[in-house]
Amino acid sequence: MHIVVCIKQVPDTKIIKINPKTNTLDRRSAPAILNPYDAHAVQEAVNIKKELGKGHISVISMGPPPATDIIKKSVEIGADEGYLITDRAFAGADTLATSYALSKGLEKIAKARPIDMIICGKQAIDGDTGQVGPGIARRLDIPPVTNVLEVLEVNEKERTVLVKRKTSGGYEIVQAELPCLLTVEKEVNEIEYAPLPNMIKAARYEPVIWTVNDFEGVDRTKLGLKGSPTVVGKMFTPPRPEGGKKLEGTADEQVKQVIDIMLERKELFFVK
Amino acid sequence: MKSAMPEKFDVIVVGAGPAGTACAYTCAKNGLKVLQIERGEYPGSKNVMGGVLYRKQLEEIIPEFWKEAPLERPIVEQNFWLMDKNSVVKFGYKGLEWGEEPYNNFTVLRAKFDQWFAQKAVEQGSLLINETVVKECIVENGKVVGVRTDRPDGDVYADVVVLADGVNSLLAKQLGFRKELRPDEVALAVMEVINLPKEKINDRFNVNDNQGCTIEIFGDSTKGNLGTAFIYTNKDSINIGVGTTLSSMIKSKMKPYDLLDQLKNHPMVSPLLEGGESAEYLAHLIPEGGYNSVPKVVGNGVVVVGDAAQLVNAIHREGSNMAMASGRMAAEAIIKAKERNDFSEAGLSSYRDALYESFIIKDLQKYKDAAHTFEENPQYFQYYLPMLNKAMSEFFTVDGVPKKDKQKEMMKMLTGEKGKLNVIKDIYRAWKAVK
Ligand SMILES: Cc1cc2nc3c(=O)[nH]c(=O)nc-3n(C[C@H](O)[C@H](O)[C@H](O)COP(=O)(O)OP(=O)(O)OC[C@H]3O[C@@H](n4cnc5c(N)ncnc54)[C@H](O)[C@@H]3O)c2cc1C
Numbered sequence: 001m002h003i004v005v006c007i008k009q010v011p012d013t014k015i016i017k018i019n020p021k022t023n024t025l026d027r028r029s030a031p032a033i034l035n036p037y038d039a040h041a042v043q044e045a046v047n048i049k050k051e052l053g054k055g056h057i058s059v060i061s062m063g064p065p066p067a068t069d070i071i072k073k074s075v076e077i078g079a080d081e082g083y084l085i086t087d088r089a090f091a092g093a094d095t096l097a098t099s100y101a102l103s104k105g106l107e108k109i110a111k112a113r114p115i116d117m118i119i120c121g122k123q124a125i126d127g128d129t130g131q132v133g134p135g136i137a138r139r140l141d142i143p144p145v146t147n148v149l150e151v152l153e154v155n156e157k158e159r160t161v162l163v164k165r166k167t168s169g170g171y172e173i174v175q176a177e178l179p180c181l182l183t184v185e186k187e188v189n190e191i192e193y194a195p196l197p198n199m200i201k202a203a204r205y206e207p208v209i210w211t212v213n214d215f216e217g218v219d220r221t222k223l224g225l226k227g228s229p230t231v232v233g234k235m236f237t238p239p240r241p242e243g244g245k246k247l248e249g250t251a252d253e254q255v256k257q258v259i260d261i262m263l264e265r266k267e268l269f270f271v272k
Numbered sequence: 273m274k275s276a277m278p279e280k281f282d283v284i285v286v287g288a289g290p291a292g293t294a295c296a297y298t299c300a301k302n303g304l305k306v307l308q309i310e311r312g313e314y315p316g317s318k319n320v321m322g323g324v325l326y327r328k329q330l331e332e333i334i335p336e337f338w339k340e341a342p343l344e345r346p347i348v349e350q351n352f353w354l355m356d357k358n359s360v361v362k363f364g365y366k367g368l369e370w371g372e373e374p375y376n377n378f379t380v381l382r383a384k385f386d387q388w389f390a391q392k393a394v395e396q397g398s399l400l401i402n403e404t405v406v407k408e409c410i411v412e413n414g415k416v417v418g419v420r421t422d423r424p425d426g427d428v429y430a431d432v433v434v435l436a437d438g439v440n441s442l443l444a445k446q447l448g449f450r451k452e453l454r455p456d457e458v459a460l461a462v463m464e465v466i467n468l469p470k471e472k473i474n475d476r477f478n479v480n481d482n483q484g485c486t487i488e489i490f491g492d493s494t495k496g497n498l499g500t501a502f503i504y505t506n507k508d509s510i511n512i513g514v515g516t517t518l519s520s521m522i523k524s525k526m527k528p529y530d531l532l533d534q535l536k537n538h539p540m541v542s543p544l545l546e547g548g549e550s551a552e553y554l555a556h557l558i559p560e561g562g563y564n565s566v567p568k569v570v571g572n573g574v575v576v577v578g579d580a581a582q583l584v585n586a587i588h589r590e591g592s593n594m595a596m597a598s599g600r601m602a603a604e605a606i607i608k609a610k611e612r613n614d615f616s617e618a619g620l621s622s623y624r625d626a627l628y629e630s631f632i633i634k635d636l637q638k639y640k641d642a643a644h645t646f647e648e649n650p651q652y653f654q655y656y657l658p659m660l661n662k663a664m665s666e667f668f669t670v671d672g673v674p675k676k677d678k679q680k681e682m683m684k685m686l687t688g689e690k691g692k693l694n695v696i697k698d699i700y701r702a703w704k705a706v707k
Contacts, residue, residue, distance in 0.1 A: 192424075193423060193424065194423065195423055195424040196423040196424070196426045197425055199401045199404060200307065203400055203401055
């Protein structure tokens, strides 16, 4: 079973600052991390390999050279190897161009070792679009199974995978034929504390780097900014939720005001 | 997945502070197979230092490092402040020769610096693993043969384990190399990084873009506790901190962050910080026991370097340089041991010899009584320092009193109720402690 996981390096949006003038993310203000959903995707590949007792896990990313860090991180979690597609020609890609470039990379990987399953995170936390996974599946003409909450069974003989996927009202159990592409939610697993041998392997690991020249028959008009029809109309920071009312006066006065408000809004005490 | 036989390295270095990295770098550069293990998210993520990095000891490891290391400012001015409640006596030295290559010392932010330094060791071939805690040394037949980490399949083996795990080295304690630190052997320091625009720093400290300034503050900065405070200029931030021995803090029932708060609000200090934005708050222990606290530093298959060996000269706030120098000396001993394939205590003993012949132990020996002298004789900070401030005030005040009478008055102030003889005794004692 050859599982390939698509991963992205993202700024840690928990701490990132927004440039007040341009309304864009100030990427220098936060460390770059492995997109959290993708970390779960790698872990899921590791879990499947463990469950089956054998298998091979590759990861692939498109991004600038420092993205080798997240490939190493994936090796820590348990990936066997990693590929980085990096070239100026890919810069400025939207989800359409990104899924094109990644599908080219995946085709190249598949030539050396056929792929049975692709796993992506549900979405990247810097763009939150969730389009790249399905975009890849469409281009490779394999079934996309999005929002996976749990992988119930991988049947190598029957070449099927059974998963539980999130729907707007609850969940559904879906079976798909291999090869297919899953995108996973965080609930799909717990990231495990990586074993020491993986850490040592990752410290040593040098990812395979591909530039645009490593791909045959690539349509350059579909790459990078040129291949990206997305137009960003406007960016804005959503207004902060308004804070509550601020009470003034002495402590006694403030206490009285609070009690008045509470009595006024009886629902606080579940009183009708 | 089955776990294969754990790997064996020539050297495992525990900790990626200046001591550990200096050792890993030197070993790797000489072709040894090195694994460096750091518990932080990345080297330096939790490491704390006032911020003065000395040129000499790093230059001996990486020549001309200043051309590429993430340094803040070369220091061209160093000051001492003897501070009272509403006054301060200042002296210092500013020399522009320090602003040119090869420089004297620099301010640094450790989170950046340690990361860079560790990366240099990686470039030499050392393997670095972060977010991994070494729980204990693996000891077989009286010899350290590896370490046990907190990770699954977490054992890893080596001919030599280097303990560079900092001031509170649990590993050295587990091996019985040292005892629990006494409160008078460590200082607790707290510091803050305060962001301030470069232009403001340049104005307030009277320096140019590429010039830094340090201030060591005695007296009211520690409210009579044994210790010092400091203010150092970075590119566009200021490090301000205060540290005092645990024992004196216990005695005076003061909390370190209260001291820092008072310092920041001190009328002599607050104008320097005005408008600054607090960016980071850090606390750390400093080994201050000096010579008498240095533990056993060599055992079978193991050496202890840097703060873990308590190698800090508190009087001169030198620590990182001693850490680097000791790390390098340990590496040189390991390289020799490897040639002879003898990693026993005897085989590694050239580290101990080098350490004891170097400036490190010589300096620690020189000041071995200083801390005690000052701790047991609080009059230096509590009595003389305010007196000196008063005397200087008298000296500079123009009030029609003849200078001769003024000098008499000043002498009286300094000797005051203590009497001349006692003062002479105190001066002699202080001189003996630091001579
Ligand atoms: C407030 C303050 C101001 C200072 N000012 C100066 C100054 O201006 N100039 C100067 O030269 N010195 C100064 N020092 C002293 C200097 O910081 C230290 O001497 C120096 O950092 C010692 O280096 P080290 O590598 O031995 O230890 P550390 O820098 O403490 O590094 C130890 C490393 O080991 C890691 N570690 C610990 N235990 C484990 C474990 N079990 N497993 C894995 N990793 C572990 C830690 O995370 C850390 O990265 C100052 C110290 C303080 C606290």
